[in-house]
Amino acid sequence: MLVDSHCHIHDQDTYEYVVSRVQGKYKPNPNDYTPEKLLARAHENGIEKLICIGTSHEDSIKACEFAARHENVFWSYGIHPDEAGSNWQMEGFLPEELPVAIGEIGLDYRNGTTNKEAQFKLLEQMLQLATDHNLPCIFHIREAFDDFFAVLRNFPGLKRAVVHSFSDSSDNLEKCLNEGFYIGVNGLSTFADIPIPPLERALLETDSPFLAPVPHRGEVDEPAFVKNVANFLAIHYQTTFEDVAKITTDNAERLFDI
Template sequence: MIDSHCHFDFAPFCDDPKAYLELAHKAGVGKLVIPAVGERNWRLVRQLAEQFDSLHYALGLHPFFSAEHSRQAMNALKAELEAESLLREKNASRCVAVGECGLDFAITDVNRNQQISLLTQQLELANEHNLPIILHCRKAFPELVRVLKHNPPVAGGVYHAFSGSLPQAKQIIDLGIKIGVGGTITYRRANKTRNTIAALPLTALMLETDAPDMPVSGFQGEPNRPDRLVDIMHELATIRAESKQEIEQVVTLTTAELFRISL
């Protein structure tokens, strides 16, 4: 399986990445995608992927940290993605997407225009380099859809940690975006999300932990881990009509195809 969204450069993983990767591999999670949050961790996610073959990464500017992004941040991102593009021509890049980016209107003193501008420019960069996009959205769904319609992602993408309604999910899928399924579905009280995920086409789904965030049920208060992707997979199988084997095969293939990761 592939964990399509894991902040593996964060604590506690950064203390002993090899040990946490071994836990993931033993559980059946063979590959991880690490989304960046800003200039401060671009180098670190790249170094981790250079150190471990099972890691890939995305480069972007996360809206939650928009106050940290300098005026030069977008120019820096352009330069980074251009360098990755040259490496990709030599099959030497592990950068598989642009992100984590999006809109987060839930934060205090949010600068909506800045976030919309940063997202728009990152969508343009993703299209320029034919890379998928990793999207984050809180309290900004209509605005996100509006931006996506003006800048359709040519290489697709994934809406990370989806917890919306079925009509919202269909809007996203119609824009060529996959739905990231995380720990939310392991909570029986999350009926809206569970019912939505159960009703969507299997080919529209991808699995993620968002570790060390979004703990699965039974592990509240603990840092989430990539090996717990198996718990999300198990719960997905309980709410879907397909067999667990079919779900695992289809979702893994979908993730590999979006990010162009060899299985």
């Protein structure tokens, strides 16, 4: 059994957008990419548990509702750093049924750094939320690790987290591991030259519909392709697929209590 610890299959708008952008030989049929069909193909491929990741208040509620209708589909509540500065309510927005994590949250400086203050403020509010509810975090950090570690210093009690889609230096990987964090490995590792975490700290994910792994490059990513990421790790560590499946599944179950 495998876990996709980070997917966006509940977010039909994003799926439709990505599906519509694919041209040429991989041109997909939009009808094959409904949340239900994506979930069915995940199950056929041995992916038994999935976490649908919230990126805004509204999107998190969608993830919550989708998870409520399906066994072994879980959800997270998060406001992505790209949303920093937009209007959203802090009070009483978590549904009664708590998410398995707070995320994706973090800092993202890829589009410039003019809204750093708003990103800090949002991240701190989200970290406070995780602390108040004793929930793990799912971090999205791009070109912002120094500031990220600085913000973390204000939350010394926060120990349970995954840095999703890690794509930074070995130095920063080491620092994340020293914090006790797990590292999310997805299709990116199968085609980009990035540091790979030890299996004991790796979580499998897709970030679907983005970042389809080898040999599905150019296609729309989906949770079923988590098995290709597992295969990549098995080859990388010269171990068996079953070994990777067991260790990474244990990791996800432990971190998210699923």
